[in-house]
Amino acid sequence: MSAPSRRRPGPAAVAAKGRLRANGWLIARRTAQAAFLALFLTGPLFGVWITKGTLAASETLGVLPLTDPLVLAQSLLAGHAPETAAVIGAILVLGAYALLRGRLYCSWVCPINPVTDAAAALRRRLGLKEGTALNRRLRHMVLAAVLLASLVTGVVVWEAVNPVTLLHRSLVFGSLAAGGLVWTVVAAIFLFDLAVAPRGWCGHLCPVGAFYARVGRFGTVAVAAPRRAACDHCMDCYQVCPEPHVIAPALRDTGTDVIHSPDCTACGRCIDVCPHDVFALGLHRPRLPAAGTPVGATALRQGDPS
Amino acid sequence: MSASPEGPGRRRVLAAAAAVCGTGFLALLLGRVAAPSRTLAATALRPPGALAEADFLAACVRCGLCVRDCPYDTLRLADLADAAATGTPYFVAREIPCEMCEDIPCVAACPTGALTKTLTRIDDARMGSAVLVGHETCLNVLGLRCDVCYRVCPLIDTAIRLEMRHNERTGRHAHLIPVVDTDVCTGCGKCEKSCVLEEAAIKVLPADLARGRLGDHYRLGWKEQERAGKPLVDGIIDLPDRGYVPPSLNGEFRP
Ligand code: SF4
Numbered sequence: 001m002s003a004p005s006r007r008r009p010g011p012a013a014v015a016a017k018g019r020l021r022a023n024g025w026l027i028a029r030r031t032a033q034a035a036f037l038a039l040f041l042t043g044p045l046f047g048v049w050i051t052k053g054t055l056a057a058s059e060t061l062g063v064l065p066l067t068d069p070l071v072l073a074q075s076l077l078a079g080h081a082p083e084t085a086a087v088i089g090a091i092l093v094l095g096a097y098a099l100l101r102g103r104l105y106c107s108w109v110c111p112i113n114p115v116t117d118a119a120a121a122l123r124r125r126l127g128l129k130e131g132t133a134l135n136r137r138l139r140h141m142v143l144a145a146v147l148l149a150s151l152v153t154g155v156v157v158w159e160a161v162n163p164v165t166l167l168h169r170s171l172v173f174g175s176l177a178a179g180g181l182v183w184t185v186v187a188a189i190f191l192f193d194l195a196v197a198p199r200g201w202c203g204h205l206c207p208v209g210a211f212y213a214r215v216g217r218f219g220t221v222a223v224a225a226p227r228r229a230a231c232d233h234c235m236d237c238y239q240v241c242p243e244p245h246v247i248a249p250a251l252r253d254t255g256t257d258v259i260h261s262p263d264c265t266a267c268g269r270c271i272d273v274c275p276h277d278v279f280a281l282g283l284h285r286p287r288l289p290a291a292g293t294p295v296g297a298t299a300l301r302q303g304d305p306s
Numbered sequence: 307m308s309a310s311p312e313g314p315g316r317r318r319v320l321a322a323a324a325a326v327c328g329t330g331f332l333a334l335l336l337g338r339v340a341a342p343s344r345t346l347a348a349t350a351l352r353p354p355g356a357l358a359e360a361d362f363l364a365a366c367v368r369c370g371l372c373v374r375d376c377p378y379d380t381l382r383l384a385d386l387a388d389a390a391a392t393g394t395p396y397f398v399a400r401e402i403p404c405e406m407c408e409d410i411p412c413v414a415a416c417p418t419g420a421l422t423k424t425l426t427r428i429d430d431a432r433m434g435s436a437v438l439v440g441h442e443t444c445l446n447v448l449g450l451r452c453d454v455c456y457r458v459c460p461l462i463d464t465a466i467r468l469e470m471r472h473n474e475r476t477g478r479h480a481h482l483i484p485v486v487d488t489d490v491c492t493g494c495g496k497c498e499k500s501c502v503l504e505e506a507a508i509k510v511l512p513a514d515l516a517r518g519r520l521g522d523h524y525r526l527g528w529k530e531q532e533r534a535g536k537p538l539v540d541g542i543i544d545l546p547d548r549g550y551v552p553p554s555l556n557g558e559f560r561p
């Protein structure tokens with residue numbers, strides 16, 4: 001792709017559709033992220049317990065167990081046979097994301113997402129173009145390394161440093177408010193994305209996002225470009241997309257207009273920012289691997305720099 | 307672009323090899339980073355029913371459900387670079403000890419079994435073990451009657467008792483020394499919490515630290531003999547003992 005002078009994305013959509021519709025999905029997402037956090041916080045703040053625990057494992061209304069499958073996978077590899085509550089919780093989470101889209105977790109639940117989104121927004125505002133180009137496949141290596149290290153050391157390795165659960169835990173248990181060390185981790189990720197590598201953490205390094213991408217490869221929720229004929233190549237969508245490589249195939253004149261790449265987080269920002277309403281979020285039949293293609297091949301190729 | 311026909315193939319193999327090596331190094335790094343989490347500060351005690359530390363670090367997903375269900379706010383989750391592995395539950399006896407709830411809600415809440423449900427009686431919990439460390443500071447050792455640690459113990463007279471010793475200084479009084487039976491003490495920390503000194507003279511330490519450990523090859527002769535039900539070596543000739551035999555033994559000295 002080459003776009004010599006890029007305009008700031010957003011104003012064109014606001015002019016065409018109004019402020020609300022030009023930010024609809026963003027508002028919905030921030031609301032969802034706040035709501036997921038609120039489920040955990042009504043208990044400690046007001047004594048009304050809805051969800052106890054953290055994103056690693058929780059119990060809702062005293063009956064519904066939910067477990068992060070990646071954390072449980074590490075525990076299994078580390079040599080522990082977990083009790084049924086945790087296993088059921090992991091199966092529920094795994095099933096939901098496999099059915100929908102794995103990286104919905106990233107754009108609708110994960111507390112780190114607003115941080116990296118903010119870094120990307122600031123980059124755009126400051127007009128920062130340059131930065132280190134990391135390989136998108138790095139995150140698959142980090143994921144493999146996490147699982148390998150858990151197997152070898154017998155410790156749930158990633159949880160010692162995982163910024164996702166670190167931040168969530170300190171929000172819910174109050175150590176962030178008390179000035180815990182987690183601030184430094186969050187600041188480090190923000191500055192890394194801002195000054196070192198654009199979309200560096202979520203787009204290239206985070207093994208949690210990589211894991212959910214793999215899980216939700218054949219999910220049904222997807223963004224598509226049904227009105228791609230109206231596209232005037234303003235590139236606004238590319239600029240706001242946290243995984244810009246996923247858009248190009250859907251905008252081509254030929255082939256499917258559905259964004260099948262598991263990297264797409266279904267954040268809907270492209271829908272918001274397109275002045276011509278090219279994109280729409282909806283249910284689509286997953287693209288199953290063609291007979292004879294090794295299952296891993298599609299995902300890896302889609303992670304390739306294009 | 308390489309013109310040689312085997313170019314792309316070779317490049318792919320090299321890239322794959324680099325990826326595998328990179329993954330290995332990353333794993334090594336992560337393993338090292340997580341390794342310090344294996345050391346638990348001596349002040350940090352695990353909740354009742356916690357598996358042995360190495361197994362606990364494989365089992366606990368750091369969810370905090372145990373923390374939430376503790377009615378006394380005893381437990382807390384470790385922050386980054388805290389006294390225990392990041393995100394794992396622990397408590398500090400001197401701050402809030404474990405109240406030894408009969409229904410053990412923390413164990414009931416644990417979804418993974420890191421706090422094992424095989425613990426059904428709280429008296430069987432072994433969160434650590436109390437030790438009298440202040441042999442120069444404990445008021446009872448100094449000859450006073452404080453007894454606070456002894457009186458607050460939920461397992462008074464079994465986990466902790468007062469042992470009478472002659473007071474050499476006055477020559478007329480007794481010391482009542484708090485003595486912990488590490489086989490019975492649950493490590494709840496109530497004694498440490500209530501010790502009246504500025505810095506507690508009695509402390510709950512992780513069981514390994516508190517109890518010490520014999521070498522695996524050590525055998526206690528009298529126990530082996532008891533188990534065997536007979537002398538371990540047949541035909542030992544018991545020669546008459548020579549030397550000093552305290553009169554109190556009526557000549558029956560048996561080493
Ligand atoms: S990539 Fe990782 S940090 Fe980023 S939103 Fe997804 S889970 Fe959160």
Ligand code: SF4
Nearest residue numbers: 376404405406407412
């Ligand atoms: S036994 Fe009771 S007081 Fe002790 S840690 Fe568990 S819930 Fe808390």
Ligand code: SF4
Nearest residue numbers: 366367369370372416
């Ligand atoms: S409830 Fe169990 S898994 Fe969760 S933090 Fe406590 S010990 Fe760990």
Ligand code: SF4
Nearest residue numbers: 459491492494495497
């Ligand atoms: S820790 Fe102290 S109070 Fe608790 S059982 Fe042991 S001796 Fe008793």
Ligand code: SF4
Nearest residue numbers: 444445452453455501
């Ligand atoms: S409470 Fe402290 S000072 Fe008093 S007897 Fe016990 S250890 Fe000694």
